[in-house]
Amino acid sequence: MAKTTNQTPATNQDQSRGFLLYNRRPALSEHVLESLKEAEAITGINQSELRMRLMGLGIGALNINRCLNELEDCAADLRFIGLNTTAVTKEYVKNGKLPPAARHINLTDSTIKFLDANENTLFKITKESELLIIITDLSGKTVKHLMTAMAYTGNAINKTFDEILKKFSIAKPAAIFYSLNGDSENGVYVDSDIFSYMGLNDKLTHSKGSNFRVMVKEAMAMSKSSITDENFGISLLPGANPEWSRGKSPVEKELGRYTRYILTAVEKKLLPFEAESNEASDEETSPSLSGDKPGTYPSNKNLAGMNSSKGLQPPPNINYSKITSFFQTSLPELIVGLIVIVSPFSFFMSGVKSISAHQVFWKMAAGSAIVLAGVLMFCYSLLLLYYRRMVENTPTSKIRSLSMGMVELSGKSRLYYDLRTSATKTQCVYYRCRYYKYQQTNDGSRWALTRSVSSGKIPFYIEDDTGRVLIKPKGAIFNIPMATQSFQGSYIPTLSIQLHDPNTKVVEELIPERARLYVLGSAQVEKHGKKTREIIIDKLRMLKQSPKIMSEYDINSDGQIDVEEWEAARSDVERMVYAESLANGPGDSESVVIEKPRFGLLPFIIADSEKNLIRKLMFRTWIFLFGGLSTMGFSLNFLVNFFR
Template sequence: MAETSLPHLLVVDSVATGSNELDSLLTELDGQPGIDLYLARQRLIGRGPNLLAEGSQAELAESANILTRRGWRCWVLPNALPRLVPTRLRSLNIEPDMLTFFTAGDEIVLERGMAVVAVLADLSGSIVGKHLKHLMAQKVYNGIDKAQPISDEDLQQAILRAKPVLDLYLLKDGSVSSAVRVLPGRFDPKGLGESMSLSATINLQRILERVQEYASTCTLALDFGLANLPGCRVEKATDGGPWEQQNLASLSRYGWLVTGLAVAGSIRPIPNSMENPTVVPGLGNVAYVGELLDEIREEMPPLAEPAPPAATAAPLPAPPPRPRKGGLSKPQLLSICGTAAGTAIFLALDNNAFAQAVLHYGIRPGLLPAALSAAFLWGGFHFLRLKRRVENTPTSKTRSLAMGLVEIHGQTRRKYALVSPMSQLPCAYYRLRKYRKDRNNRWKLTSCKESDHVPFYLEDDTGRVIIDPQRATVRPRSRQQGFGGQQSLLMDKPSHIDRDEKWIEETIAEGTRLYILGQAKENTQRRPPLRQRVIESLRELKKDPAALKRYDRNGDGQICEQEWSEARRLVEEQLLHQSLQEKGRSLPQQDRVIITRPQQRSLPFIIAETASEAHLVRSYSLYTLPLFGGAVLTVVWTVVMLVEYLRPT
């Protein structure tokens, strides 16, 4: 069969780019054969070669031309099975001008100056999880815009510490002449001579170093399991079945494709403005999608495309401590009142005299139906007012916010390094409810925690503004459920799972699009009083023996009362000096306006994760109709009961 008649693959080298450029590219790719815009958005930004589309060579040619014109490196390759599978190395011999690999029946010679494609891979698939944890940690502390992927050096060391395997493809006259597979501990290392080690992994690494020394060009591929290529899925031991044999077959497929990319070269050299330093030509080093992003997509809502990473990624500060509140929280008060009311009704209805009194004075005259009607009417008008408020409030941009009630749309950006407590994912807001089964095997709410004390940014195309979520009606869409002791994403081993306890976690992930209706006002910089800051500084000073030693004037190893008074005076002077310096310092532009709950209680404060304002309006309409319908029915019930009650007997 001719190669041109085979199904072909359009493989793209993922790079980092701005969302505006990506949107215009996707607009141009829309309608091209085999292009799925959702998958294309995910695979154009990331690490490694990623499959963009499948089809005939003629169908993919136009898409390839669009990509190269836009600056992406891409390849159109036939979707053919590997014609050469690497054979296992038994021993080797090192000579000044060649390396000889002895396999089951052949001798494979690597002469000095030959080109080699080396694939170093982890056969266990644990690199996927390690890279996921690395990305999560980067997003937690640096933010989604500044998350840096694992470096090639760290990735190589992680592979060598796992279950490594090395495939070598020797190139001659622009094609693969032979291939060798090196499995640690399954070859005779005596041919390494003085560089031989007792460690099987180090011996494998020594072979790679020798190959890199002898080859004119050695392309080292490290992204097996991370790149999204057909037939290259990595199985894990927990999946069951012959996972090791399947991974070896996938590795042969991956090596053949990567070798084809290295031999074919890019359709067009990548521009200098988009060039990324990497070991393997054609393998990006910015972020990684592949199967890892497919796993994340199952657990999290689609995020907005990240902006280009900044040159210096300053870590986000820790979230502020939760303020102490006197008394019981609102959920605790509702729980106590509900329990008390339920108990009282149960005890009261158990009394026949009281039950007859309720029936006679409450239901027969229509008092209870009238109360229900009033409650339905209040609820209906409440959601109707919200619906009209959302419809009638014009949408503003963050740069042109007017003080007062405003409506804005944008993407969340964390101001602090906030993570959700159970799933351990970076987020702008979380709400965690914990339940436990009671004696009747029903779930009962035991606690409710939320990050309403942690502000975050809302960003649109004109700037950012601070959102203070305290006392807001927050409507997240991302919801996860688990049981007590269940394993989280960043935990290595799960503890004992308690089936009598469960948690439901709602989060707003960083990059999520939000609708916000609240009051914009000037952000006044609030700082604790000087006395409180002095007490906190002295408390920290007591915890630092090295800092305390500076105030030990007599050198006896203890701080006397006079020395402590001197330390207190110096701390007060230092804090007072800092206050005077910061007094005239203005806030950054993005921190000068804050959106909070309106002082007027009748005005709403809504934070909703919704696709558009129309979805929010429609949801309020769905609430309004049944409430008004219930009000009509209860009014009819009230009139009927009242007429029956007033009818003379």
């Protein structure tokens, strides 16, 4: 295969910078999810962000700002935990160019030759050739349509290579052919707009798109083996992220850099991508990744079960005002809110020197307000200490064996509603999305927030190896580092929206599905449906509306239902309802949910892990304890000096 020049001189190697290349996946297997914690320690990138980066198609790149030696060590560590990665230098990618452009083709039974304008052979395919074939649409329209479809369905682009080839061929198709037999980059570039297909001979058709497909398929059939790639513009790799609106020349420049990524991925065995054995067997999260040809991705049938939101209802609309949202938060958050409100007012009033008519009153009010702020901070520190002790002393339960009352659970988040982020349509259990506009002002330039959208705290499941339980997070303290996605002046990867304006930016923060969560809350029984008495009343009402059934209880046949006859009917209805209840069991009439405790100052906390939560609670305890004591000391000293 072609050997890439992804090396630097020994004297400059330590100064070289680069990227980590890795395989993106349509869905993450259990093995990959379990490796994220170790991957975070290796790369320094948060688990949630790694989860988002690993999702998708094609090749991805991590920019972790390390020298080449450290990148190669990092890649080796990631391979050791089962994540196939390799390092590529930025300079190698930056210098990437397209191979010579062909103008003609000559197809025979044993060879395919690509010729320049002077009929000189640029590239030849024989039955012994091993090929890398990269196809794309230079207009970008097909890529945008594919990614828009991905945004609406919430799935990876689940089309075979043949289907994508057909879509590309009816736009402005282009292809790059590389030989993997030699020791150098030997390839040819075909731009369908300036290419003649007359040399296809008896395979020639009247359609340029059909001729392009014939050329690619004949090359694949002629060669000994072929690896295909169709993800240019989808993978969004650094330096290879095309701006389709700028015209063909800039897009071709980005395509040249993209080929360097793909050549490195092929050389380092990242392509063709093959699922690990445990990943391929994980039917729930990652079906078989075998395509129709090497280097292709799953067909629609293979991906049919990948959408975990299938059958879920959309989330309810939550339109709380800021005041309503404030009073629906947890008690600790209310206390912090009061501290924030009282403290600035207190310190401002303590600086008032010349209010002649009410100077004494305002100084007393300022001192008293500062004392109140200090007392609140001190009390809040004790509450945080109480929470920390409860987290440490409450044993972690399995969902199947949890008991009613305060309970501690650890597991993975799962969807209860089909919740997706507003911009990229990423599945999650919670998100915040902020839209910014770059504005010039007299004081300079800055990103100004124009709109903010949040999902609100809507129910979701937490799941472990024994079962799942519903979490109702209203009133909970969220202590979770969220995954962040930021997009500026270009197409968002899933293409839910376009950002053609470079002065526009979108920042998404989310808790994705299958994120590792820790929950400390109250397990309570929630009843559903009607009570037995209500069911009896409904059936009696229906009985009255049915003269035929009522006549069966008219024992004396006088056309009237007397008291004794009505009591007999009522008794029959009651027996029938109770019999149905016993026969059907409790069914879905009762379920266990985790929600905010109904009494006292008991906590309701959702975090990423118990260890991190304990560390954060301890840090905040000391901060508020020191702040409260300092504030009270300052305010008492102020009042003592005032009354002297």
